[in-house]
Amino acid sequence: MKLHNNSIAQLAQALLHPASIALYGASDDVSKMGGRPVQFLKRSGFAGRIYPINPKRAEIQGLQSWPSLQSLPEVPDQVFVLTPTETVIPAVRECAALGVKVVTILASGFSESGTEGVQREEELRQIALETGIRILGPSSLGVVNPRTGLVLTANAAFAEPDIPPGKVFVASHSGSMIGALVSRGKARCVGFAGLVSVGSEVDLNIGEICAATLDDPAIEGYLLFLESMRHGPELRAFARAAHRAGKPVIAYKLGRSAAAAEMATTHTGAIAGEDDIADAFFKDLGIARVGVLDALLETFPLAKRIPLESAPKRVGVVTTTGGGAAMAVDELGIRGVVVEPPSAETLKRLEQAGLPCTPGRVLDMTLAGTKYETMKGTLDILLTAPEFDLVLAVVGSSARFQPQLAVKPIVECAGQPKPLAAMLVPDAPEALAALTAAGVPCFRSPEACGDAIAAVLARRQPGQEPMLPVPGPTLTLSEADAYGILDAVGVPHAPAVLRRFGSEAAPLPFAYPVVAKVCSADIPHKTEVGGVLLNIGSDEELAAAMATLRRNLDDKAPKAKCDEVLVQPMQKGLGEVLVGYRVDADAGPIIMLAAGGIWAEVAKDRSIRLAPVAVETAREMILEVNALKPLTGLRGKARGDLEALAHTVSAVSQLALRPELRVAEAEVNPLLILPEGQGVTAVDALVFQHV
Template identity: 70%
Template sequence: MTASLAAMPSVCQTLLYPRSIALVGASDDVKKTGGRPLQFLRRSGFAGTIYPINPNRAQVQGEQAWPSLAALPQVPDHVFVLSPTETVIDTVRECARLGVPLVTILASGFSESGAEGVQREAELRAIARNSTLRILGPSSLGVVNPHNGLVLTANAAFAEPDVPRGKVFVASHSGSMIGALVSRGKARGVGFAGLVSVGSEVDLSVGEICAATLDDPAIEGYALFLESLRHGDQLQAFAREAARRGKPVIAYKLGRSSAAAEMATTHTGALAGEDDIADAFLKDLGIVRVDMLETLFEVFPLAQKVPLQSHSMAGKRIGVVTTTGGGAAMVVDQLGLRGITVQPVSDATLAKLKAAQVPGSAGRVLDLTLAGTRYEVMKSVLDIMLEAPEFDMVVAVVGSSARFQPDLAVKPIMDSAGHAKPLVTMLVPDAPQALAALTQAGMPCFRTPESCADAIAAVLARRVPHTPGQTVAAAPGMGAALSEAQAYQLLDRLQVPHAPAATFALDGQPGPLPFDFPVVAKVCSPEIPHKTEVGGVVLGIQNPEQLVQAFATLRANLAARAPGVACNEVLVQPMRKGLSEVLLGYRIDPDAGPIIMLAAGGIWAEVMRDRSIRLAPVSVDTAREMIAEVKLLQTVSGLRGKARGDLEALAQAISDLSQLALQPVHGVLEAEVNPLMVMPEGQGVLAVDALVLQAR
């Protein structure tokens, strides 16, 4: 072990560089799950000590077997428990008693299997909490380090020898995926610096494991296969540190369902589904979230080439040069579907191309036709385009010559690799030789237009991590609502503007108003978060007599629709109308932490689902980006002579509300303004309803 490895956290050392391994439940039959790890370790040349544990056999696969962990001549660095579920707890207790640093559990049958499994999982957590033992799993298929022959896995895919080496470390909730990625990577000439099947994360999480490996010099980036967001605080801490060190993190996440939104108290909770929040969470941490599995292991060279701090999604200008118009059209279409427009060649660049006697035609793309298959033509064009100021990235789309004559069109691409500007290649035919050469050279290259566009869009969509927010400790469902009047007091402290309001006793008579008619009267009680559902709002009140009648109407509606619900006040506000209405919401997600959401407001909030989400807090600049992402607000952006709303005041209000993430003293779990009226430019924004949930 080198000095740098010796200084690594113990989790990394025992996980990827163990000096000794015990296999509890090792089988003599290499066809069985319990027999695979020993066979794989021996075949891969692992140099450490291996102890097969089997109380029923003196030998396993021709090697000495040991009856128990206690019988071993030393305490192993890493124990892989291959035995059945019912034996796991006792084995893990024995590991803790002996001082084993790390145990991996293959068996399932824990929290996913009902009450008995939940209890087993609780016992595992208690063992880890009360000892120095760390636990990987349950439901972990093990860990692989191609650099030292550590193939400590029961995954049958590793029966194929020679795991390819690379620079990317893989952490996966799914154990089968580590084998799938290796086989797919082999086909593309892509290797890995390590792979770990994380399983149920009863103790060690994706974030903690990856964070522990950040000092490993063999690891230059990370690929995550996520089934959900769990232990979000640890994942967040890892991603921020990886971004600081310039180690790209790529993620493929399952679970785009929003079923949990059905139980939400606020519109913010209903609109910000699990995957919406996960998407904002990953991108705000600088993580490249891809949509396609193939992109997961293809995108790393591009993520390395495009520094996180050097771009914004809106400012990326893509130039395309091609030897095949049809192939380029596919790339352009796929980029367009992801909101990226290809930039045409400028007149100045066209003049340089003409001076260089470059053939072909220039429209949205520069189509060289068959002339581009000549080395000198393609190289000359790339030299000019990579220097052209109108492009931030250049995509070269190569046709049939990539398969049959790669030296003609692919070699000039490889010879242009040293340029600071990113150069991406998409090969239209099946051209494994050219792909392998480009991959070996560390150049971004893609087999399909879909994965090419997915990679570009995902790399550009990530954002520089900012100051993290703080969570408020509260059990699920433990939030207590404030009345609307109390919610406005909170908005005052945050400097978020709201319409003036006066409160009166529900069972009394309204007094003089500090503002003019017409007005609206609303029941005001923490017990009634959604007033319209109980007939608790009367609009368009024109005079004092109608206001008295409105109070009577509210009393009658409450008696009929909410009998016994405590309500002692009526809140009265002047009727106001803006150019547009938006919903502005803040909430603390149990996994992602504080988030801020801007969405189309009023009756359109849940119909249109037109929204933008970020981790809170956000700056005014970030708030402006959010405004640009909500399509409804384009109607008040001043287009075609239309009235312009006060979008700067809206950006300030978004930022101000998001500061709740830095003010846990308020104990706010959720805060929502719906609607927030966007007034004409120069007249600000105005909250005319607010709902706040605080920790009890």
């Protein structure tokens, strides 16, 4: 559901700043799910009006209890339905009839529980569509806004007193996770500007909720805990808007270990696993995706410190403990972040200042670095050294009981133009609190440190917004018709002529040897039916090949409609690749460049981006495919035309801007890479087009 500006404001108000709340099915027993929200709201000092609804009690936890929603003196902004599954739909209908803006559903037992649950969920969706009421959940543990005392949740973790307010907003599929983040955040002196458990997203989804809060000046960034990407378009729109607003987004998504999904009949679907597409989705929309839970809390200050437009690539490390720094360097290295050593000029400056200047990848000051003057002087030099875009200070044992020695200088350097981060090797709560208060990105473990820095550096600026065709059923094009699609976007392909079975032979417009392939929309994978014959050297051999193809069809694909054979000249390149395009149901259009040949699906040597991509981005993709490295002239080998390949990858990705072509999926496989200056040539293509 698309929101107008007034609807956005109403949603944000009712969800996070309600003036009145009804607790449908509230309990007097604080140990029960239905009793917790009343207890939490009273204790947190919520200034709005609280209406417990329970026809069996006159009073609940010291508050007047009301027999029904209709008996209330006003229509509440938000209703939290705490009753069992079978009562939910009547309660939501009642809320909609009264004009309630938002209803939150605690109960489970919907689409995750089978056919009956799916029907219940669809009924909820129809109520929202027909009445305009917004539904949070089912399986939502509620909404929390520490700034206003709104602790509208059944999550037991919110028995935690004095929840600190902060600058980041949390949206989570998992209800228990918002409680976990609050307790972990409190231990780290990290507060929140709001937390929402979205549950099953029958109506309101993470992207929509976060987008509704973007105008809130108290919210400076977002943390997302995702179990899936069920509402990709809304998440995409939010990420783009957050980028424009300068509010970083950090995401933790489950599913990294899931097996690659067979999402289509092309190799593209088999090679590009579901999580790999999600990874490209996050990076290309400027979202920092972390894989360590602590990093979800610790990445925001770093992402805030480093605007996406100036994301650094060169990291320098200074340390008082060689072992601690080695752990950080290892964690960065396995994530593809290389630590830069100080330059000769920087070492000279350090020497002139009487500071430790031992050459090496890490500037290890040893115990000398635990002196305030030594750390401060070293940081002042490193933070002005041109070879570093980001400086990481790793502090050892002194951080725990003597933070004034090596931690205080880090705090004092927080305002310098170049980003500075810190990792503390010991458990040092006082030092962490001081660094957090100063806005210095700080980490408690090498894993979180490496994960956060790598995630921030991996972000890319959002590209051009795609223009998609109207979705619907798809049909497979024949190879000949697929070449017509390639022609429309300027992708070069081998010349081809069509020959009908049983027709008289005509001279070919190109020389032998040639390849003959059955050409039919009914046969997307020709080799599986013996539909490809190579190295045909004469008119006689071509006639015999066509007879063989006919027999193969009659034997292996008797029901396929196939009247033609496509004939092309045999060609050979220095290498071959697969270029695939598809419109993913959640992520939208993607473009993939992969190693070609029979091992493509096994090796999964590929690069994925959201489509469309510019030629510059296509060049980056080429560098990420290991099989293409020999074609750069490595060890004297012939150079392939990788520039032509970059232009072709970009051209295929432009299908995302051509809705009139109605392409749902397209694959060029193989695309031959010719010697440098001679271009590339597609020698097979498969296209699925919306009807």
